[in-house]
Amino acid sequence: MIVQVLSGVLLPFCLFLAGGYFTFKIGTCFLRYPKKTVLGMLHSQGQGGTSPVRALTVALAGTLGVGNIAGVATAIMLGGAGAVFWMWVAALLVMALKYAEIVLAQLTRQCEGGSCVTAHGGAMYYIKEAFRGRLGRVLASVFAVLCVLCTLTLGTMIQANAAAEALSGVFGVPPLVTGVVMGGIAVIILWRGAARVEGVCAVLVPFVCLLFCVLSFAVLFLQRAALPAAFGAIFKGAFTLQGGMGGIVGVLTNKAVRYGVSRGLVSNEAGCGTAPIAHAAANAKSPAQQGFWGIFEVFVDTVLLCTLTALVILVSGVEQSGGGVFTAISAFGAVLGDVAPPLVAISVAFFAFATVLCWSHYGSEAVHYLTKHRHAPRFLLGGAFAATVLGSIAAPSLVWELTDIVLAVMTLLNLAALVFSHCRIEAETKAFFEGNIVGDGASTSRNKRTKIRSDAS
Secondary structure (H helix, E strand, O other), X not given: OHHHHHHHHHHHHHHHHHHHHHHHHHHHHHXXXXXXXXXXXXXXXXXXXXXXXXXXXXXXXXXOOHHHOHHHHHHHHHHOOHHHHHHHHHHHHHHHHHHHXXXXXXXXXXXXXXXXXXXXXXXXXXXXXXXXXXXXXXXXXXXXXXXXXXXXXXXXXXXXXXXXXXXXXXXXXXXXXXHHHHHHXXXXXXXXXXXXXXXXHHHHHHHHHHHHHHHHHHHHHHOHHHHXXXXXXXXXXXXXXXXXXXXXXXXXXXXXXXXXXXXXXXXHOOOOOOHHHHHOOEOEOOXXXXXXXXXXXXXXXXXXXXXXXXXXXXXXXXXOOOOOHHXXXXXXXXXXXXXXXXHHHHHHHHHHHHHHHHHHHHHHHHHHHHHOOOOHHHHHHHHHHHHHHHHHHOOXXXXXXXXXXXXXXXXXXXXXXXXXXXXXXXXXXXXXXXXXXXXXXXXXXHHHHHHHHHHHO
16 A cells, blocks of 8 residues: 555656656756757766766666566556556656756765765765755655665665576576676675776676667567557557546556556656766766766666567567566567577676666665765675575565665655755756856866865765
């Protein structure tokens, strides 16, 4: 009941409301100035520190995972084909939210070293500033604790379970072996710091995205005659109401809405405040320019990859009642034959591993916020390893329920902070599009501001 209220009613309502507000207030700028938006994104590199594109690959590593494959299959199984439509709606509305939270994370980040070589930021930092005083500190700490908890569920257990299921079903690899190997390699990389995580993600994410897209387009080309029926099922199923309830209440309690929005959120993470942790590290010329990469991130994750997964499942003709990652693998295999399952299983494993890396980094940053101790984040690695091993052999149903609750609470806290800080976000956006922010000067002044704030704290 709690999960249904949070994920099925309150969360979609708040996401649509906040997303609609920011889309109206700042989203029109992207439409009025498309050339400046694209050029701003492509020429966003500032001096020193992490590049905007590397920060994007880390954020994508966190979003491109089980949500794109198992999450989509589960959403279709629980909410029908119409859940895909609500994934699209949620994605279009939360693009502006993703932009807004990245801008705010850039404005409130804390820098270390010259030219902001190392930066710490994310929702916990701007929640603290948005609410101010003791309330701000408490709510920011609550968010950080929930982020650590989500690292041990969504970020590790669910990812390891999907990878173990895929490798066991296709190659016969024992699930425990998958968990131990994945967790062990992740700990080795994470122990060497954020720079090593960025380097691995910069190589792994583009490769696995390209592989998955090639396989998906091959299926859709071969089954192109079934595409009209698939789109018809998506639009027809989107507006099926539950229990005879009508109006807005009926829409918000629709299973398609509940699972479309909740699994879409698990996939693109827009509005929940985690991706800003990765984007805060980027040394962009201005916060607005880094925010543009957030819009691109949602497009790649949900509009492109989640849609490809959904269409592959719908046109393949496989049984959809099972849900989970193996439904997607079976869909590819039904069309492409025996060559597809091994490649898809490898894709799932790589997606899952990249997400384990990214979310463990998020959890480490949350621990850093809570303790401020230099080496404290490394204590999280033991928990991440244990959760990865446990997830590889444990059933994920209860973990999904817990994840839905934690993500919903994190998202509500994050949305409240964004709304309270809307003036700063709108001012930064207006300054960029009116030309008041000029290249590296904006980055330099912002870095000075955040460096002073860091020293004072």
